[in-house]
Amino acid sequence: SSRAEFDLPEYSVRRRYQDFDWLRNKLEESQPTHLIPPLPEKFVVKGVVDRFSEEFVETRRKALDKFLKRITDHPVLSFNEHFNVFLTAKDLNAYKKQGITLLTRVGESVKHVTSGYKLRSRPLEFAAIGEYLDTFALKLGTIDRIAQRIIKEEIEYLVELREYGPVYSTWSALEGELAEPLEGVSACIGNCSTALEELTDDMTEDFLPVLREYILYADSMKSVLKKRDQVQAEYEAKLEAVALRKEDRPKVPTDVEKCQDRMECFNADLKADMERWQNNKRQDFRQLLMGMADKNIQYYEKCLMAWESIIPLLQEKQENKWQVH
Structure with a gap:
């Protein structure tokens, strides 16, 4: 990235499906007025797709990659602090255990209001x-x-x-x-x-x-x-x-x-x-x-x-x- 809020131009991190799930939940909480792209479902068509096959893993990877690109292309979501953390943090679990941030509080407020x-x-x-x-x-x-x-x-x-x-x-x-x-x-x-x-x-x-x-x-x-x-x-x-x-x-x-x-x-x-x-x-x-x-x-x-x-x-x-x- 060339944006000022990123300390480095390039990052390499490992993420599991549950990490993507965490990111989406945080985006929903902190940006309640915006459409958050969906994650690929944890579903398998019985008799059609083997969830342990290389083909399925690659299909899932492409879908998750598309999810990130959807967020990156969004003029508001791409600046979200949780997205920044997701892309840059070496240890994402440390952030997951932290208290509710200001953005999350805003989301909770809207949830209460609605x-x-x-x-x-x-x-x-x-x-x-x-x-x-x-x-x-x-x-x-x-x-x-x-x-x-x-x-x-x-x-x-x-x-x-x-x-x-x-x-x-x-x-x-x-x-x-x-x-x-x-x-x-x-x-x-x-x-x-x-x-x-x-x-x-x-x-x-x-x-x-x-x-x-x-x-x-x-x-x-x-x-x-x-x-x-x-x-x-x-x-x-x-x-x-x-x-x-x-x-x-x-x-x-x-x-x-x-x-x-x-x-x-x-x-x-x-x-x-x-x-x-x-x-x-x-x-x-x-x-x-x-x-x-x-x-x-x-x-x-x-x-x-x-x-x-x-x-x-x-x-x-x-x-x-x-x-x-």
């Missing part, structure tokens, strides 16, 4: 955001479930192909004239198996994690939206209480003004984060869908090439047969 009040109705723009997030999460959830089922079926098909190909090779040992074509079919099926394995790996390692991230992102955004609603509800309750008081006051009480400031801060931060999130989403899904299209095209091209490669061999055997007759 309880016990009921919102009459959301402003239209935030109501639209809430409806969009519900629909978005529902659609992605459906795609995620179907994609997992497709991957599971592809893996089962792959197992069958790996058993299917060698049968032709074994059969060829019993045949004279058909030996070469049968070996060709066996090799062809082997090439198709390899292509399918690559496609399945791409779906598991690249496609599914993006879907999961954005499902969790929608949940995170809804959480911030709910906090904003609670601050607005508190502001409305305080205004109502002031209006009911009999004594004449020349101006609105200070606590009401502070509550209004909090609400306006929430509104501004949420709208800015929503716009930033939408821009990132468009870029990520454009890249994701184009990548998926390319991978599927490559898969079918490899299978087509494999089958086309044995056609001359089969035609040659057919011609030889006619010449003999």
Whole structure:
């Protein structure tokens, strides 16, 4: 880093998943008005992903790396003191055991403020955001479930192909004239198996994690939206209480003004984060869908090439047969 708050230009530290979890919790506490990027879930698709495999570890590493980049790109979160500690501290446990910092106290204060009040109705723009997030999460959830089922079926098909190909090779040992074509079919099926394995790996390692991230992102955004609603509800309750008081006051009480400031801060931060999130989403899904299209095209091209490669061999055997007759 070249920022002044970092003592050195470069750091090398070791972090576990629970350390990332600590960082995210601290960001939520200290920056309650902002959208905090989600962490990859500790979930495994049964029969699809082995959580102890190198592939899974690498997929998790990429997701955690993306989490850090999301924070680094944020104009507010990137300056958070907990983020600085996470990136620079050799012994993070020492910081975890420390007392509540000022930033955390601010977060706790907002958490206390945002309880016990009921919102009459959301402003239209935030109501639209809430409806969009519900629909978005529902659609992605459906795609995620179907994609997992497709991957599971592809893996089962792959197992069958790996058993299917060698049968032709074994059969060829019993045949004279058909030996070469049968070996060709066996090799062809082997090439198709390899292509399918690559496609399945791409779906598991690249496609599914993006879907999961954005499902969790929608949940995170809804959480911030709910906090904003609670601050607005508190502001409305305080205004109502002031209006009911009999004594004449020349101006609105200070606590009401502070509550209004909090609400306006929430509104501004949420709208800015929503716009930033939408821009990132468009870029990520454009890249994701184009990548998926390319991978599927490559898969079918490899299978087509494999089958086309044995056609001359089969035609040659057919011609030889006619010449003999």
